[in-house]
Amino acid sequence: MGEVIVITSGKGGVGKTTTTANLGVALAQLGLKTCLVDADIGLRNLDVVLGLENRIVYDLVDVVEGFCRLRQALIRDKRLDGLSLLPAAQTKDKTAVTPEQMREVTEELRQEFDYILVDSPAGIEQGFKNAIAGAERALIVATPEVASVRDADRIIGLLEAAEIPPARLIVNRLRPGMVRKGDMMSVDDIVDILAIDLIGVVPEDEQIVVTTNRGEPAALSHDSRAGESYRAIARRIRGDEVPFAEMDEPAGFFSRLRRIFGQA
Amino acid sequence: MLNLFGRSQSRDVAKNRLRNVLAHDRADTSPEFMEHLRNDVMRIVSEYVEVGGQGVDLQLQSVEDHVALVANIPVKQLRRRGRQGNN
Numbered sequence: 062m063g064e065v066i067v068i069t070s071g072k073g074g075v076g077k078t079t080t081t082a083n084l085g086v087a088l089a090q091l092g093l094k095t096c097l098v099d100a101d102i103g104l105r106n107l108d109v110v111l112g113l114e115n116r117i118v119y120d121l122v123d124v125v126e127g128f129c130r131l132r133q134a135l136i137r138d139k140r141l142d143g144l145s146l147l148p149a150a151q152t153k154d155k156t157a158v159t160p161e162q163m164r165e166v167t168e169e170l171r172q173e174f175d176y177i178l179v180d181s182p183a184g185i186e187q188g189f190k191n192a193i194a195g196a197e198r199a200l201i202v203a204t205p206e207v208a209s210v211r212d213a214d215r216i217i218g219l220l221e222a223a224e225i226p227p228a229r230l231i232v233n234r235l236r237p238g239m240v241r242k243g244d245m246m247s248v249d250d251i252v253d254i255l256a257i258d259l260i261g262v263v264p265e266d267e268q269i270v271v272t273t274n275r276g277e278p279a280a281l282s283h284d285s286r287a288g289e290s291y292r293a294i295a296r297r298i299r300g301d302e303v304p305f306a307e308m309d310e311p312a313g314f315f316s317r318l319r320r321i322f323g324q325a
Numbered sequence: 326m327l328n329l330f331g332r333s334q335s336r337d338v339a340k341n342r343l344r345n346v347l348a349h350d351r352a353d354t355s356p357e358f359m360e361h362l363r364n365d366v367m368r369i370v371s372e373y374v375e376v377g378g379q380g381v382d383l384q385l386q387s388v389e390d391h392v393a394l395v396a397n398i399p400v401k402q403l404r405r406r407g408r409q410g411n412n
């Protein structure tokens with residue numbers, strides 16, 4: 062039986078979709094069968110980040126409305142064995158799916174996949190409620206900014222209320238140079254304030270823009286720092302103990318960054 | 326920490342602002358939170374004083390760069406001996 066993990070944040074534009082796509086790639090690279098579910102109905106995005114936009118026939122709403130079977134709506138990624146996408150509908154809105162239907166869909170996916178990653182829309186309304194409906198775990202994406210961390214705190218409260226086990230944090234778009242100069246909050250600052258466990262740190266990386274332009278997630282190739290981070294997070298999802306410094310920084314930056322992050 | 330121009334580093338400013346705003350957010354989004362805190366404070370304080378008026382009034386206030394939990398507790402009279410036997 063697979064596990065359903067929701068990727069959420071409260072605030073928009075902090076990297077949920079990018080994270081979902083790259084963690085999907087990294088998990089599949091580990092040989093784990095992974096299905097990505099785009100729960101952002103009406104603002105479909107995950108398909109283009111993955112470069113699968115031309116292959117969509119059916120979507121999540123078609124599945125819940127009974128126009129097709131779940132299997133028919135899944136798009137297999139030809140670049141990578143074991144990675145599939147269940148796209149969102151672009152023409153409907155969030156009310157086209159209920160939390161109960163979402164739970165049924167993810168339950169069915171659990172029979173076939175090791176991991177189901179649900180890309181949550183921004184906000185705390187119906188779309189968010191759908192995204193967390195079937196989730197057994199949550200990953201919270203936050204950038205080192207006041208508004209993003211604030212929204213993350215709100216989401217952590219809502220996840221607690223929904224009795225989803227303690228969420229883990231991904232700090233995205235970290236700029237170590239700025240932290241060093243005192244111009245950006247550090248990972249420790251954020252972890253301290255939110256009081257949740259860290260699962261990974263993704264640096265600000267131009268390669269994210271380039272790879273997203275191409276529809277080839279950074280984790281597919283081995284030459285981006287962000288890609289390295291996603292691979293480490295995927296291993297931690299699987300349960301491996303991956304030391305933080307080992308992956309968050311490329312060789313050479315190691316000791317400098319360890320000082321900045323203030324952790325081993 | 327201060328920078329060259331004597332201004333606080335923006336990292337520290339961000340941290341303080343966050344702590345501040347989250348204190349209020351957490352209190353606001355969980356009505357029971359303040360209620361429970363008030364009840365517990367009332368219970369403990371009552372062992373030492375006879376609380377008068379409207380009882381314990383608790384408020385989160387932003388003071389300069391931090392958040393303060395401010396209590397206003399009208400006292401009818403002090404008990405002769407607080408928390409039996411302790412003094």
Ligand SMILES: Nc1ncnc2c1ncn2[C@@H]1O[C@H](COP(=O)(O)OP(=O)(O)O)[C@@H](O)[C@H]1O
Binds near residue numbers: 072074263267
């Ligand atoms: N680590 C990163 N470095 C650079 N750009 C990033 C990074 N993470 C995300 N981005 C960019 O930020 C923007 C928002 O990301 P996205 O994943 O769509 O956020 P969300 O799904 O939370 O709205 C995108 O343009 C994406 O390419």
Ligand SMILES: [Mg+2]
Binds near residue numbers: 077106
């Ligand atoms: Mg998104």
